[in-house]
Structures are given as C-alpha cells and as structure tokens.
Amino acid sequence: MVAPSSLPFDPVEEAARKWSARWDDADAMAVATSIMRVQQLLLGRIETALRPLNLTFARYEALVLLCFSRNGSLPMSKMGQRLMVHPTSITNIVDRLQAQEFIRREPHPTDRRTTLVAITDSGREVTERATQALVAVRFALDSLEPDQMKSLYDLLRDVRLHAGDFPEDHGIRTWPNAFTETDSP
Template sequence: MSASRRLPVDPIAEAKRQWVAHGWESAAAGMTAVTSIIRAQQLMFARIDATLKPFGLSFARYELLRLLAFTRSGRMPMASAIARLQVHPTSVTNTVDRLARDGLVSREPHPVDGRAAMLVITSAGVNLVEDATAALNSEVFEDVGLSGADTAELVRIIARFRKDSGDFTDPRPQPDPL
C-alpha cells in the first residue's frame, strides 16, 4: 500500500479491540491471527500479480508451469499435478486448458493408464516460466519485507500449523544406502 493510502490506525488491531469490547475475548487472538494472515496474503499476492502481469500469467498458471519445469522430463500425470498443487481438480483443469490454448503446455496420453493424461510443458512454456521465475525472485522472493530470521520463523510456524492441520506428514526415514 502506498504511503498516501496508509490508514491512521491498524484496522485489525481495532477489530481486536472491538472483539474484546463485545465480550469475545477468548476469540480475539484467533480472529487477529486469521485476519492478519489473510491481509498479509493480499499484500503478497498484489506484489506477485504485478510481477507476473507482464508475462500474462496468474500465480496458478505460473505454479503449474514451474511444477512441470522442475520435473526431469517436463511432464507429469495430471493427477500428480493436482495433488502437488493442492487445489480442486476443476481449477487445475481450467488452468491447463488456458495454458494449452496459449501453447505453453500440452496433454498427451498416459503411457500406462488410458484414462489419465500427461501434462507436458512446451519449450515456449519453459522459456516463459524461467523469465517469470527470474522476475519473481528479484522482485518478490529475495525480499519479502521481513528479515531473514523473521522469514524463517514465520515459515516454521506456518509449516507446523499446516502439518497439525493434516496438510502433510513428515517423510518416513529412508533406509541407509547399501
């Protein structure tokens, strides 16, 4: 938010004051945490959207291209992409449809499962996602607006919350190599 649009009071702190004043003190800290996270997400998405706009990408489209570009062969089953992106299958299908329309990904038959599709990133998709990643790294990810220690602490706290909410499990210890 620009300096000229800054509010004279923190609306989340005011909401907390109101929660307490209305007798909801036991819920005030939780409401403050939830609304703070949502507002922080809005601020981060505004930076991400501004950075990706010149590339014609939404964050969802970027994530799918980046996921495919990270694979060894630039391809993965649609079901794997859905699982890794942690969004509704319809959302991934719509994203794939738009990326395919733009020539950034293609669908191919799965080599084993005739009912499944493989998503394949095209060379145009690779070039675009590499350029977009360089921009995101320099304009957003290298300086998210927090110190290194605060960033690490925030990631630890949110990861613990996500794990406790059933978002993921720790990998089982792998056997020692032979």
C-alpha cells in the first residue's frame, strides 16, 4: 500500500542534493532522514492497524512485554527499562491500559515500594487480536522480501550496537533465526 504523495519528487534526495552543495556527508544526512521518515510511515500504518482495537503501538508493546514475562506481570520500572521509555511515559501507558481493563496494578509481594503491572485476560485477548492485525500487514514491511528484511535488520542492529543500545555479543546471536526458515535456532 503506497500513500499518495503531493510531491512529484523524493524530498530526501532533493535535500541531499542541496545539502551536498553546502556541507559534507550528504549520504549520512540522507540515510538518517530516510530512517526517520520510514519510522513515521511504519508507525502510521501500524497505528492504523491497531486503531480498531483502541490501541497505540506503545500500549501494544507494553501488553506484548507482559505476555512475554514469566508470570504475566512486571514492575513498572522494569517495563520502562525494557521498553526504553521515560518513567512518565510508562505511567501514562499503564494508566491508559488500566482504564481499558487490559492490565491491573498489584502490590509487589515482597517489596511494598514496588508496583507490579499484571496483564488481564482481556489484555491477553486484545494482544492476540492486535498481533494478528499487525502480522496481516507484516508490521507495515510488506514491500520487503525476507532477505531484504534480514539485511536491513543487520544494518540497523550495527547502528544500535555502535550507539551502545546493548552489549556486544561477539558474534553470538541469542535471537532466533527469524529471517530464515531452514536455519535451526
């Protein structure tokens, strides 16, 4: 699905052309600008797929995180760390999910200073439906073939690694081989 554009040209290429006449490293500027634009496009399509379920991508990510947790609950602070968001943002996400009755807040059994966020049955159900909606649009990456997705993932992973987003793994991938069906985990 291609969104109609009001421009008869690629604005990133045009910016790169003008940039190179004035400053160095137009290639890096064009790549960074393209990544930012693609993020906007992906988020727009993802949010459109989630809108019928009254979810945003941020709330969906929080629900998935809780589904992946061992007991279906996590401390709010740990959720913020794992989702890489500010404490204020995780509070807002949790408030909205609680209002929708997709999660509940619970006291921690051994640390009274900690609040646990626990997913409810309706939260699990909406997470399944939301995941089906996102898989149906391939997380807005339906224009890419599996080998292109793997290449893009590897390139972006290198950027994240170099930025210190996670520790270097010395070539050992703990993430399963999602891009190839013939590889064993």
